[in-house]
Amino acid sequence: MKEDAAHFLPLAAAPLHILLALAGENLHGYGIMQEVARQSDGRYKLGPGTLYDNLQRMMEQGLVEELGRSDGDESRRRYYRLSALGRGVLTAEISRLEGVVRDGRTRLNAGKPRRA
């Protein structure tokens, strides 16, 4: 699984945000858009074209699964969920980003001028 996940890294901004949005709960397309905007405090906005293009690709890669329409929902919305592979990829990406953050902090601290 780890090897499979490493194959997808590093993730681009759109797939990363979509995986993050689906990590909490199953969502439909519009829900994913709203969740992405919420997570990024409105700084990153996905258009439906970008969203569905990425969803299509991620479904082909097995990162996301389509659940179909919700029973109580009469609209045309389909719900999507994170697959096991998608969760693994998201975990691996977060670990990678943590490493980047840790390394960045270490370097910044090392470069700070010391008080006499």
Place this chain on the structure above:
Amino acid sequence: MFRPCYLMLLRIHPRGFRDRFAEEMLEIYDNTGNAGMRLGLFLDAIVSLGRQWLFRPRTAPQAAPAAIPTNAPSIPSFFTFDSVSPRRSALTHGALLTVLCFAGINFAISRANGQFPRLIIGALYPRPHVLPVERSSIQESEPTTRVKVNPVPMDPLFRLADIYFKAIPVLKVLDSDGDRILSAREMDSARLPLTMLDADRDGRLTAEECGFSPGGRFDEQFKARMRAGFMRMNPVLAALDSDHNGEISASEIEASAVSLRSLDKNGDGSISPAEVLPNAGDNRTALIMSRLDRDGDLRISRQELQSERAGPIREMLERADQNRDGVVTALELRIEVGRSLR
């Protein structure tokens, strides 16, 4: 206002994508109240459209038949094993790469100056039948033709002949097989192609119909001399114009086969490029005569020798006058020109 446009944009997406996501995209559009945001969605759909057609494989499965029809053996059937068509971008890149490769190979061949491996006959010779044929090896009874490729393809003489044959329409039509050699058969059947050159159907070929083009504004008298010079300086035209009146008459066309044979200096039955290409000395002599010989008697008289036109070459003309009679004949001029070219 944008909704019909947005709908149209969704409709022109690839079918696989449209069937799966168009409804949801339209619903998102409908739920977006802000006009500015709708404009953003509209732009997003345009980008998505380009991305889908250019960079994404089309996933719509092909309608494969349940079974290959066996009852129609004469109709060929083609099926692909893969249900995914290649991306448009891949096809575009492939086409571009093919054009670049083709252009590169052509460039390499054209720059190789005959050193390119002789794998492609058409690359070295414009047409396969332009290959120099070892004519002595051909016998009438032989069922096959032996072709000998020169060690150096397109030798300078052949290259020059190729250009010359293209420039002189008479040679172009006479050399029906394009091998730049006038064979006995081509000489025997010269009448018909020569008749075809007679654009005004007056039964004779003028210098213009033979390829003369003065390319400038000259007075008629000078043009007539240039015309005569043109007919004299090209051996094949000079041979055909047997009375040297500056045009090939109907009777000269009739007698063309005999006239052309006079060019066969080595008597091998055909006229090779060396026998048909104009001689530099002859050309220069003809040019000088066309400029100075105003009365067309093929002599430069005392009066013509003193003309303004003769000024730059008067010294050479005086040297040419071997017998010191004050008149330079065409022969005297040719001898002096030949001496100056050495």
